[in-house]
Amino acid sequence: MTFCEEVRKETNLYWEGSFEHPFVKGIADGTLPLEKFKFYMMQDAYYLKHYTKVLAITASKAETNEDINFFLETARYINEAELELHRTVFQELGVTEEELAHFEPAPAAYNYVSHMYNAAHNGDVAESFAAMFPCPWLYQEIGGKYKDAKPGVKLYADWIELYSAPEYKEKIDVQKAMMNRYALENPAKIHVLKAHFSKSCYYEWKFWEMPWTFENWEEEVKLYEYI
Template sequence: MSFCQNIRKETNRYFEESFRHPFVKGLVNGTLPVEKFAYYMLQDAYYLKHYAKVLALTAVKVEKEADMKLFLEKAQFVQQSELMLHSTVFQELGITEEEVAHFTPAPAAYNYVSHMYQAVYNGDAAESFAAMLPCPWLYQEIGERYQDAKPGVKVYQDWIDMYSDSSFKQSIEEQIEMMDRYACENPHKSEILKQHFIRSCYYEWQFWEMPWTMQDWEREVKKYELVEHL
């Protein structure tokens, strides 16, 4: 099997946990409380802003012009399509500019972004891409699995429609092919590529937990304080 076939099999538990996570299930069946979705979209906008930057930083590290073009195109897609959806959703949900301006990333979002920056600054393009690929791959599989869902809530339907689009699947197939090529070109780095991918899968799962529990720094500190007193 190829690198991506192997790593997808090894991380299947994270994909399956995401498919059946109460946040995702609530989104696709329309029962997700809107305040949790609003919280998620704010955190996701923060994540995607930095995801686009990591894509651009990765483009600088590649030698092949075609690879550079792909990374820059993906960064542009995030800016023009995904973040545009977030902007529209903010308006539909009544999220104000003041709320956006005073936004604070939750621990899970902050840790995930830090993980990607660590990969791109301390590694090469292959390492950076291994840390980035789980995000769009997982979303494409969620979109495909629930493409026939009718949540009855416009903003949820728009989210499903974006990630179930056939062009998004084609993009993922191109990215998987690229990741396999990078793995073949860097056999001595197979373990670190694997670890970057696995950690991102873990953070993806945490990204659903984050809005479901409305995670914030204060509650996280109190949780550890409680453990210390037990």
């Protein structure tokens, strides 16, 4: 098996957890409350902002012009296209300037971003990419799984359409080839690459749980009786 085939199989628990999460299924069938989607989109905008920075850091560590261009072009695409989508969606969801001014990343979003920065700053290009790749790959699989869904909510239909597009799958296929190449070039680091990849798969699942529960920094502490 290729590296991607192996790591996909080894992390399948997290992938299935994402496919079946009530947040994701709520998008597909149109039952997800808009307030939860709003919470998600604001956290996702924070995530994508830092994802572009991680891409830039990774570009600085790449050794071929092809790889450098890939990371820089991907960063530009996310910054211009996906964040523009967020700004449009923010208007539709009624996100106010006050909400943006007082925005604070939830624990799952903050921890996920920190994990990627750690891989990018302390590792090489292969390690950084291993931490970044689960996100676009998972979204492509979610898009493929629910491509025929009819949520009846335009925001949700647009979301599914974005990640189920054939050209999006083509981009993921290119990235799979890159990930497999990095693994072949770094056989001594396979366990490290798998560890970074697995943690990101876990955080992807947490990213659905986060808006579903309106996760915040005090909630878990309040679960204890002494509070």
